[in-house]
Amino acid sequence: MREVAVGDKLDQYEVRELLARSGMASIFKAFDTASGEMVALKVPYLQFESDVVFFERFQREEEIGQRLEHPNVIKFLKPRHKSRMYAAMELVEGKSLRSVLQQERVLPPQRALAIAQQVCEALVHMHERGVVHRDLKPENLLFTPAGQVKIVDFGIALDKSARRLTWLGLSRTLGTPDYIAPEQIGGRRGDARTDVYALGTILYEMLAGNLPFSGPNALAIMRAKTDGEPRPLPYFLPEVDPHLEALVLKAIERSPRDRQQTAAELLQDLKNPAAVPPRDPLTFAAGHRRRNGIPRRLGAPVLLLASLAGLSALVWLSARQPAPQVQLAVPRER
Numbered sequence: 001m002r003e004v005a006v007g008d009k010l011d012q013y014e015v016r017e018l019l020a021r022s023g024m025a026s027i028f029k030a031f032d033t034a035s036g037e038m039v040a041l042k043v044p045y046l047q048f049e050s051d052v053v054f055f056e057r058f059q060r061e062e063e064i065g066q067r068l069e070h071p072n073v074i075k076f077l078k079p080r081h082k083s084r085m086y087a088a089m090e091l092v093e094g095k096s097l098r099s100v101l102q103q104e105r106v107l108p109p110q111r112a113l114a115i116a117q118q119v120c121e122a123l124v125h126m127h128e129r130g131v132v133h134r135d136l137k138p139e140n141l142l143f144t145p146a147g148q149v150k151i152v153d154f155g156i157a158l159d160k161s162a163r164r165l166t167w168l169g170l171s172r173t174l175g176t177p178d179y180i181a182p183e184q185i186g187g188r189r190g191d192a193r194t195d196v197y198a199l200g201t202i203l204y205e206m207l208a209g210n211l212p213f214s215g216p217n218a219l220a221i222m223r224a225k226t227d228g229e230p231r232p233l234p235y236f237l238p239e240v241d242p243h244l245e246a247l248v249l250k251a252i253e254r255s256p257r258d259r260q261q262t263a264a265e266l267l268q269d270l271k272n273p274a275a276v277p278p279r280d281p282l283t284f285a286a287g288h289r290r291r292n293g294i295p296r297r298l299g300a301p302v303l304l305l306a307s308l309a310g311l312s313a314l315v316w317l318s319a320r321q322p323a324p325q326v327q328l329a330v331p332r333e334r
Ligand SMILES: Nc1ncnc2c1ncn2[C@@H]1O[C@H](COP(=O)(O)OP(=O)(O)O)[C@@H](O)[C@H]1O
Pocket: 019, 020, 021, 022, 023, 024, 025, 027, 040, 042, 074, 089, 090, 091, 092, 093, 096, 139, 140, 142, 152, 153, 154, 155
């Protein structure tokens, strides 16, 4: 067996053109002799043919793809017979969001919102079917010539029946720190809110032409995500609508609890940003500074109790005469 190349006949397909090469597969444009239509074939490199773990994951990607049915999700086809490992999909002849951003750098807010809405519609559908994508990024969002968004690449998607993340999924996750959520960095599997985070990051990038977290290398970016604060959106887009800013910042909150809880909730915000209350800058900074300490919702009561306890200790100590040599523990916010 050898690598598939342009000009080959692969089962019912005639391989016509190389569209992309990624870390693990070549994507070809091919002619489907059964339907008479052009399709896309994702063919893993030969080195993976005998890799059982890869095979399992690839099969799952295809199964997940075949289970989904939405205008904004790439459609997986069912070849009659497969003589080797590959997946057939509907062909998208347009560009990816990555190449659009490379050309245009920033998109007007209305356009960015319209794109995010389409992605979010797809997320609602996927989440309803128990699938979390976990690898949303501009490379995996394609535009048809008519401008319709199609999500591709379910390579590390998670469905309800999935077992633990394999080394393969993990290494891929670690390959792209820009869009992954803080909980993924922590090794958690992620849920619907992980996709909310990635879409929030993509929306930020479409508006700002920059990412909310940056750093000289992958480690620094991950650290900024787990410990730092996002770069203020008005820094790149001074005239940003405060409601829209609040919407984006909510989606990229460090703790999944603080984000829009479902794709449906995010979609509602995307359709009506004016309904998202603008943010009190201090509240957001506090949320982002929080590490593994007291959750923000509990922060105020806990602080109050601690202060009260400290105060009573002071009263009690000053009532005791003569004052012994004690060191007062000043309650501190953790
Ligand atoms: N159905 C398709 N039609 C056109 N191009 C596609 C299609 N699927 C993937 N591609 C192109 O190939 C690239 C890699 O595909 P993807 O499924 O994301 O592979 P990987 O899992 O290796 O990242 C995409 O970023 C896109 O540019």
